[in-house]
Amino acid sequence: MADRPAVTLVLPVLNNLSGLKRALASVTSVNVQIVVVDGGSSDGSYEYLASQVCPELVVVRQRGIGIAAAFNEGISCADGSYVCCMGSDDVWTEELNAFVSSLGSFPSGDVDIFFGATRFRDEEQPSVCRVRHPKPSLLWFRMWVFHSAMIVSKETYANVGVYDTNYALAMDSNWVHRAMRAGITYSVSNEVWSEVALGGRSDRHYASALREYRKSLIETGLTNPVVATAGYLAVRGLKTLAGIFRP
Numbered sequence: 001m002a003d004r005p006a007v008t009l010v011l012p013v014l015n016n017l018s019g020l021k022r023a024l025a026s027v028t029s030v031n032v033q034i035v036v037v038d039g040g041s042s043d044g045s046y047e048y049l050a051s052q053v054c055p056e057l058v059v060v061r062q063r064g065i066g067i068a069a070a071f072n073e074g075i076s077c078a079d080g081s082y083v084c085c086m087g088s089d090d091v092w093t094e095e096l097n098a099f100v101s102s103l104g105s106f107p108s109g110d111v112d113i114f115f116g117a118t119r120f121r122d123e124e125q126p127s128v129c130r131v132r133h134p135k136p137s138l139l140w141f142r143m144w145v146f147h148s149a150m151i152v153s154k155e156t157y158a159n160v161g162v163y164d165t166n167y168a169l170a171m172d173s174n175w176v177h178r179a180m181r182a183g184i185t186y187s188v189s190n191e192v193w194s195e196v197a198l199g200g201r202s203d204r205h206y207a208s209a210l211r212e213y214r215k216s217l218i219e220t221g222l223t224n225p226v227v228a229t230a231g232y233l234a235v236r237g238l239k240t241l242a243g244i245f246r247p
Helices: 017-025 045-050 067-076 094-105 154-160 171-181 206-220 225-245
Strands: 007-013 032-038 057-061 082-085 113-121 129-132 150-153 186-197
Touching: 007 017, 007 067, 017 045, 032 045, 032 067, 045 057, 067 082, 067 171, 082 154, 094 113, 094 150, 094 186, 150 154, 150 171, 154 171, 171 206, 206 225
Parallel strands: 007 032, 007 082, 032 057, 113 186
Antiparallel strands: 082 150, 113 129, 113 150
16 A cells, blocks of 8 residues: 555454445445455355455455454454454444544554444344443453454554464454553544444353453453352353343
């Protein structure tokens, strides 16, 4: 690209052409490079990407296995000063596009991570949605920030490291835990920056995701094993009750 973009969007995809098109269409800021990491799609996703004539779009065939590896491959290709990683079922909001367009006004290095709110939508019940606002101070208990509404400076990835491929579900949680332990600086916005569909891998395998979250809390020393286990049991109980009483 002739000029360095403010943000590189890293977008892994595997056999989700409709979601991919929706995700790409949601990015309207001109200040963005998009790196799509295709995990070996057979539904036409890769062919669709290859047919696009767009200098801001970079298409990569994934070499590693898993979402963490896809994020890492995308980050390695990023030209932007900041990076945002999101799934192919996620979309950017107008508020996030506006924020990204304004990023050039921020002096480089002042903020390591920008956190925004995330809206979760239920594909089976479109009228049902909930918004989670970022609360980094409560990460010792449960995940209160989400990668699709998280803008990270590329320098921070260099300092903290990339995503740990040993985490299959909670790789974003583990990365944030490590970043917090490293003493990063951050800024919080309560604007909704992304919309995420419920029913993804972390939702379908929530018990495994919560176990990984507990493991990360203990490994990074963000809290002690007793508190981490208590939090795990509490959130797992709430998740189980929500599933039982869901209409």
